[in-house]
Amino acid sequence: MKRNILLLTAVTSFLLFSCKNKEEMTEVQVPSATAKDSIPAKGDPKSVVANQGAFQMKGLNYGYNDLEPYMDGQTVETHYGKHHLGYCNKLNDAVKGTPLETMSIEEILKGMDLKNSALRNNAGGYYNHNIFWEILGPKAGGRPTGKVAELINKDFGSFDQFKTQFSDAAKGVFGSGWVWLVYQNDGTLKITTSINQDNPLMPNSEVKGYPLMNIDVWEHAYYLKYKNERPKYIENFWQLVDWSKVEYRLSLIK
Numbered sequence: 001m002k003r004n005i006l007l008l009t010a011v012t013s014f015l016l017f018s019c020k021n022k023e024e025m026t027e028v029q030v031p032s033a034t035a036k037d038s039i040p041a042k043g044d045p046k047s048v049v050a051n052q053g054a055f056q057m058k059g060l061n062y063g064y065n066d067l068e069p070y071m072d073g074q075t076v077e078t079h080y081g082k083h084h085l086g087y088c089n090k091l092n093d094a095v096k097g098t099p100l101e102t103m104s105i106e107e108i109l110k111g112m113d114l115k116n117s118a119l120r121n122n123a124g125g126y127y128n129h130n131i132f133w134e135i136l137g138p139k140a141g142g143r144p145t146g147k148v149a150e151l152i153n154k155d156f157g158s159f160d161q162f163k164t165q166f167s168d169a170a171k172g173v174f175g176s177g178w179v180w181l182v183y184q185n186d187g188t189l190k191i192t193t194s195i196n197q198d199n200p201l202m203p204n205s206e207v208k209g210y211p212l213m214n215i216d217v218w219e220h221a222y223y224l225k226y227k228n229e230r231p232k233y234i235e236n237f238w239q240l241v242d243w244s245k246v247e248y249r250l251s252l253i254k
């Protein structure tokens with residue numbers, strides 16, 4: 001009997017507590033265990049094809065979901081299949097019927113009329129993203145080796161110092177832009193930033209040379225997963241840098 005009374009008291013207390021707090025409980029958002037999980041992409045990068053024109057999408061060397069958990073599939077799909085594709089299509093529109101149609105993207109960027117905002121934004125957007133996707137990869141990260149490592153050690157003191165400087169530059173970009181590692185004409189490496197879709201090939205760049213790698217710090221590059229936490233995106237970016245691709249870009253310099 002005593003046991004039944006105790007049980008009844010406990011149940012009543014629970015019901016009263018639940019009723020008393022019902023309003024609060026319905027208003028409080030309880031984080032689900034999967035709230036921070038990524039939403040997988042369902043599409044295929046191969047299906048992303050630009051409208052007919054001088055420039056085409058270069059594809060990805062990996063699937064949309066392959067950069068998880070550092071870059072979520074939905075972000076990669078939207079970034080490549082919507083944003084990057086948009087730049088490519090608008091670049092084609094901008095060069096259509098002009099002498100630029102037969103020029104390389106590098107030639108267009110080096111001779112850029114900065115007042116031509118449609119060309120400036122879309123040629124930059126096309127080229128910058130080509131490099132970004134090229135130097136990322138699954139099962140990447142770590143430290144560079146070979147000539148890239150030698151140059152980084154020579155010009156920044158150590159890989160860790162380079163990484164800190166590059167990351168700090170990325171955190172410091174106001175608004176939308178990019179950070180670059182540039183091989184300058186005198187054979188040294190330098191970190192520089194650019195706003196919007198500008199890049200080191202354009203005539204207004206303070207640092208000129210051949211871009212070896214970059215990071216996109218536009219919000220569209222990280223907002224779905226990282227929200228306003230750009231530093232976390234930058235920290236995880238290093239897990240995706242494929243140094244063999246950076247080394248390959250260095251090997252292309254004549």
Ligand SMILES: [Fe+2]
Pocket residue numbers: 079083129216218220221
């Ligand atoms: Fe982007």
